[in-house]
Amino acid sequence: MKTMELRVTVNGQPRQWTIAPGDLLLDVLRREGLFGVKRGCEKGECGSCTVLVNGRALNSCLMFAAKVEGCEVLTIEGLADGDALDPIQKAFLDHGAAQCGFCTPGMILAAKALLDRNPHPSEAEVREAMAGVLCRCTGYLKPVEAVLAAAGESSKRAARKRRPAEAVR
Amino acid sequence: MSKRNVVGSNVHKVDGHKLVTGAPAFTDDIEMPGMLHGKILPSPHAHARIARIDTRKAKALAGVHAVLTYQDVPRVPHTTAGQAWPEPSPYDTYLLDSKVRFVGDRVAAVAAESRAIAERALRLIEVDYEVLPAVIDMEQAMAPGAPVIHDEPDSTKIHDPSHNIAGYILREIGSVEEGFRESDYVVEREFRTHRQQHTPLEPHITICWLDPNGRLVIRTSSQVPYHTRRQVAMILQIPVSHIHVIKPRIGGGFGGKQEMLLEDICGALTLASRRPVKMEYTREEEFYMARSRHPQILRLKMGAKADGTLLANQMTVLATTGAYGSHANTVQGNTGSKVLPLYRTPHMRFECHVVYTNMPVAGAFRGYGCPQGFFAQESLVDEIAAQLGIDPVEFHLKNTIRLGDIDRLSAQLGEGKEGLPRVIRSCGLQDCIRRGAEAIGWAKKRQTHKCPSPHLKRGVGMSCSMQGSGIAGVDWASAFLKMNEDGSFYLQVGASDVGGGADTVLSQIAAESLGVTLDKIIITSGDTDITPFDVGAYASSTTIISGGAVKKAAEKVRAQVLSLASKMLETPVEKLECGSNEVFTVCECRKSVTMTDIALQAMYKEKLQIMDGASHFNTDSPPPFCATFAEVEVDTETGQVKVLHVATAVDPGTAVNPMQSEGQVEGAVTQGMGYALTEELLLDGAGRPLNPNFMDYKIFSAKDMPKLTTILVETDEPLGPFGAKSISEVPINGPAPAIANAIYDAVGVRIRKLPIRPEDVLLALRDKERERREEGVAK
Numbered sequence: 001m002k003t004m005e006l007r008v009t010v011n012g013q014p015r016q017w018t019i020a021p022g023d024l025l026l027d028v029l030r031r032e033g034l035f036g037v038k039r040g041c042e043k044g045e046c047g048s049c050t051v052l053v054n055g056r057a058l059n060s061c062l063m064f065a066a067k068v069e070g071c072e073v074l075t076i077e078g079l080a081d082g083d084a085l086d087p088i089q090k091a092f093l094d095h096g097a098a099q100c101g102f103c104t105p106g107m108i109l110a111a112k113a114l115l116d117r118n119p120h121p122s123e124a125e126v127r128e129a130m131a132g133v134l135c136r137c138t139g140y141l142k143p144v145e146a147v148l149a150a151a152g153e154s155s156k157r158a159a160r161k162r163r164p165a166e167a168v169r
Numbered sequence: 170m171s172k173r174n175v176v177g178s179n180v181h182k183v184d185g186h187k188l189v190t191g192a193p194a195f196t197d198d199i200e201m202p203g204m205l206h207g208k209i210l211p212s213p214h215a216h217a218r219i220a221r222i223d224t225r226k227a228k229a230l231a232g233v234h235a236v237l238t239y240q241d242v243p244r245v246p247h248t249t250a251g252q253a254w255p256e257p258s259p260y261d262t263y264l265l266d267s268k269v270r271f272v273g274d275r276v277a278a279v280a281a282e283s284r285a286i287a288e289r290a291l292r293l294i295e296v297d298y299e300v301l302p303a304v305i306d307m308e309q310a311m312a313p314g315a316p317v318i319h320d321e322p323d324s325t326k327i328h329d330p331s332h333n334i335a336g337y338i339l340r341e342i343g344s345v346e347e348g349f350r351e352s353d354y355v356v357e358r359e360f361r362t363h364r365q366q367h368t369p370l371e372p373h374i375t376i377c378w379l380d381p382n383g384r385l386v387i388r389t390s391s392q393v394p395y396h397t398r399r400q401v402a403m404i405l406q407i408p409v410s411h412i413h414v415i416k417p418r419i420g421g422g423f424g425g426k427q428e429m430l431l432e433d434i435c436g437a438l439t440l441a442s443r444r445p446v447k448m449e450y451t452r453e454e455e456f457y458m459a460r461s462r463h464p465q466i467l468r469l470k471m472g473a474k475a476d477g478t479l480l481a482n483q484m485t486v487l488a489t490t491g492a493y494g495s496h497a498n499t500v501q502g503n504t505g506s507k508v509l510p511l512y513r514t515p516h517m518r519f520e521c522h523v524v525y526t527n528m529p530v531a532g533a534f535r536g537y538g539c540p541q542g543f544f545a546q547e548s549l550v551d552e553i554a555a556q557l558g559i560d561p562v563e564f565h566l567k568n569t570i571r572l573g574d575i576d577r578l579s580a581q582l583g584e585g586k587e588g589l590p591r592v593i594r595s596c597g598l599q600d601c602i603r604r605g606a607e608a609i610g611w612a613k614k615r616q617t618h619k620c621p622s623p624h625l626k627r628g629v630g631m632s633c634s635m636q637g638s639g640i641a642g643v644d645w646a647s648a649f650l651k652m653n654e655d656g657s658f659y660l661q662v663g664a665s666d667v668g669g670g671a672d673t674v675l676s677q678i679a680a681e682s683l684g685v686t687l688d689k690i691i692i693t694s695g696d697t698d699i700t701p702f703d704v705g706a707y708a709s710s711t712t713i714i715s716g717g718a719v720k721k722a723a724e725k726v727r728a729q730v731l732s733l734a735s736k737m738l739e740t741p742v743e744k745l746e747c748g749s750n751e752v753f754t755v756c757e758c759r760k761s762v763t764m765t766d767i768a769l770q771a772m773y774k775e776k777l778q779i780m781d782g783a784s785h786f787n788t789d790s791p792p793p794f795c796a797t798f799a800e801v802e803v804d805t806e807t808g809q810v811k812v813l814h815v816a817t818a819v820d821p822g823t824a825v826n827p828m829q830s831e832g833q834v835e836g837a838v839t840q841g842m843g844y845a846l847t848e849e850l851l852l853d854g855a856g857r858p859l860n861p862n863f864m865d866y867k868i869f870s871a872k873d874m875p876k877l878t879t880i881l882v883e884t885d886e887p888l889g890p891f892g893a894k895s896i897s898e899v900p901i902n903g904p905a906p907a908i909a910n911a912i913y914d915a916v917g918v919r920i921r922k923l924p925i926r927p928e929d930v931l932l933a934l935r936d937k938e939r940e941r942r943e944e945g946v947a948k
Contacts, residue, residue: 031200033193033200034191035191035192035193035195035197035198036190036191036192036193037191038195038370038371038420039197039449040370040371040372040452041451041452041862041863042451042452043452043862043863043864045452045862045863045864046370046452046863048370075191076189076190076191077190077191079190080190085186085189085190089189089190090189092185092189093181093182093185093186093189094181095828096179096182096828096829096831096832098182098185098188098189099421099668099669099670099832099836100369100370100371100418100419100420100421100667100668100669101184101185101187101188101189101194101418101420101668102195102369102370102371102420102421102668103370104188104189104191105191108189126871127871127872127874128872130870130871130872131870131871131872131873132870133871134370134863134868134870135370135871136367136368136369136370136421136423136836136840136868137421137668137669137832137836138832138835138836138839139832139835139836139837139838139839139869139874139877140835140839140869140870140871140874141835141874141877142828142831142832142835143871144871
């Protein structure tokens with residue numbers, strides 16, 4: 001079988017993986033032990049396999065791994081900073097937004113992509129951003145509340161960070 | 170009632186951290202050395218005999234390690250329904266058979282070094298089918314001359330195989346005929362319900378391997394690890410003691426995983442190849458090779474006095490279980506036993522035929538027969554209330570079951586045998602109705618219908634429902650606790666957390682009983698080698714039954730802790746209390762000893778392991794109650810129904826974790842809305858699935874959701890641990906009838922067929938318009 005070398009940054013770490021040209025990103029990530037990327041439909045319909053590629057939420061089941069050459073890939077495993085959870089992860093716990101947890105990585109990453117480009121989304125914008133990740137357990141209310149709370153939290157934190165700078169000025 | 174520290178608190182899920190960080194917790198999140206991929210060759214025909222099957226080419230393909238057909242495996246009639254032994258479902262299923270009975274039925278199975286090789290091997294299996302006439306329409310199944318689906322001589326417990334009748338039920342309390350004679354108003358209607366699929370985001374998946382002792386290990390996404398162990402042992406003809414079932418984290422079940430579905434064939438491939446084998450349904454396979462909700466045709470006849478008092482309630486059901494009778498009798502039994510007794514009707518009759526068809530197999534699905542029954546009953550009650558000029562809220566308050574009532578139909582309709590009478594010891598239904606009505610703005614909205622534009626009409630509707638909490642006299646569970654030297658406790662339960670949060674709730678019950686903080690409870694659940702028996706996660710049983718076992722075990726362990734603390738503190742046990750991870754005296758001296766010191770004393774001074782276990786069952790199944798209110802907007806030009814708001818008020822007894830309880834309600838309501846409006850697995854005339862994917866089978870997404878309001882009306886159930894009953898199933902019953910009734914309120918048409926599609930609404934509106942015009946002409 002023909003193989004090729006893939007150079008990619010995954011969760012902040014440079015990686016060089018040997019892949020087959022037809023390998024899907026989902027399969028490669030799971031093969032490399034990133035089991036937080038879930039296989040829910042393999043057709044780009046459920047969003048359980050969502051990862052961020054250069055900050056965009058994409059279905060890794062629809063993407064050839066070869067396409068992420070030179071890209072930055074973020075999976076759920078790379079979101080927490082050591083023991084410190086990302087505000088979205090923490091909000092998911094606080095709001096009871098994870099039930100079975102199978103769609104949770106995809107939900108959190110879809111939310112992360114949204115908050116990174118729009119830190120103060122409306123509820124409608126949160127729902128739009130998360131519409132690509134299906135959940136059969138929660139009815140979406142608690143996940144949406146969690147993301148809105150995380151957005152509030154991150155804007156508070158940003159405000160805290162800004163304050164000393166303002167004092168200097 | 171003393172103050173509680175852990176029960177009743179919105180604690181984080183005990184397994185939440187691993188879920189939000191994507192830790193490898195699910196069945197598929199391991200890689201076994203040498204693992205093979207198993208695949209099933211599905212039948213392309215709805216009904217056929219395998220005249221010839223040749224696997225030589227498949228076996229010769231490089232990388233193929235096992236190919237199995239009916240010629241290679243034991244023939245043991247069984248049911249795949251994960252139920253307590255002896256299962257009330259017919260024994261009509263075989264590991265592999267020489268006959269196939271639906272599109273997707275197993276023809277053969279292979280295990281190969283990759284999924285691609287396995288798929289190639291399937292294509293190399295040569296099969297000659299003798300195609301048989303198929304039964305696709307359930308109304309034709311019992312007709313004289315209809316093809317017989319189960320003509321094999323060795324199946325058992327089928328009611329009437331020659332007429333395709335898997336099960337038959339007839340029960341009567343009082344005399345409905347008498348009831349109808351005494352009634353001022355009698356109405357009879359037909360309702361039709363459809364095939365809904367569970368669609369857990371994690372499809373069915375099983376990984377099997379042989380451990381160093383040659384025992385078969387089954388790591389599987391199952392709600393029923395113990396039933397699965399027993400059934401696989403029977404099917405593969407190996408001792409129960411040679412099987413170890415491990416339930417890891419489950420990615421949603423909803424009843425679809427109350428089923429031994431891949432474990433038997435995956436185990437057989439492992440035994441044949443002596444290699445680890447993984448089998449997973451693709452999403453497409455999950456739709457038609459797994460299970461679905463039983464489609465039913467219900468004829469409901471009710472009689473009432475002019476003042477709205479209900480006198481007689483007769484339900485006649487024709488249901489299809491598809492090609493195999495998994496949960497056939499019990500799901501349909503529940504359509505009667507859990508639905509009719511909602512009303513204090515003196516006369517009730519329930520009759521049901523469950524028929525085989527050459528269709529995908531139905532099974533357990535959240536609500537278990539009740540969503541069908543309540544759709545019919547609550548729609549008809551709304552019609553009766555309208556006819557009699559009584560507000561539906563008043564009608565429900567007047568007629569529904571209440572505290573102290575005895576539900577006698579349950580006694581007649583136990584699961585698979587005579588049941589036990591159900592005494593209502595806690596009931597918050599009246600409060601649910603009042604508070605739900607308030608939340609939706611009932612009084613105002615029923616009078617002034619807001620119409621945002623001439624073709625958009627709004628309306629509100631309601632429904633009530635109830636369920637059970639475990640199967641009375643059948644479901645039982647056990648739990649085991651042992652103390653560690655840091656004062657923590659290891660909790661072992663057979664219960665299966667399917668995602669609803671059972672591990673958290675059971676840990677909360679243990680922590681509360683032992684007077685420790687939640688972090689002192691380390692739980693392992695659903696491992697047949699490690700944890701004691703539990704029937705599994707179904708029938709809304711886990712909180713009340715498994716929780717009851719945990720509470721009993723914890724009380725025994727607490728007694729051991731107190732006994733040792735009594736020595737250490739030189740204080741009689743009666744003067745001691747547990748709390749905040751210590752034991753303290755309740756007298757003024759206020760002495761205390763920490764759990765850690767007690768554990769160290771026990772283990773290294775007394776040479777004693779503090780530990781104990783307990784078993785638990787109930788002889789009654791206390792119902793949780795639910796009132797659902799929906800507000801809809803109907804587009805009279807397109808027939809489109811948009812749900813604007815669903816308010817659900819539920820009585821779960823005590824909510825052990827209110828945040829999780831709300832989550833159960835919100836999830837159930839969302840599935841219930843899908844059942845009402847968008848979800849239907851469609852088959853063509855030959856029994857082939859037409860929409861087995863998420864693009865064509867539409868479940869609600871975050872964007873499609875209406876406003877949801879959840880109200881927990883807590884009561885104190887004497888039979889439940891800390892007063893808890895159950896919550897996860899009952900709210901799914903409400904949306905379909907509440908939405909149908911809201912549509913009537915909005916535009917005056919009754920839709921009696923699910924799902925309620927725009928074209929059905931539009932046709933009904935046109936019919937109504939035509940009738941109105943014809944009436945005008947007649948005048």
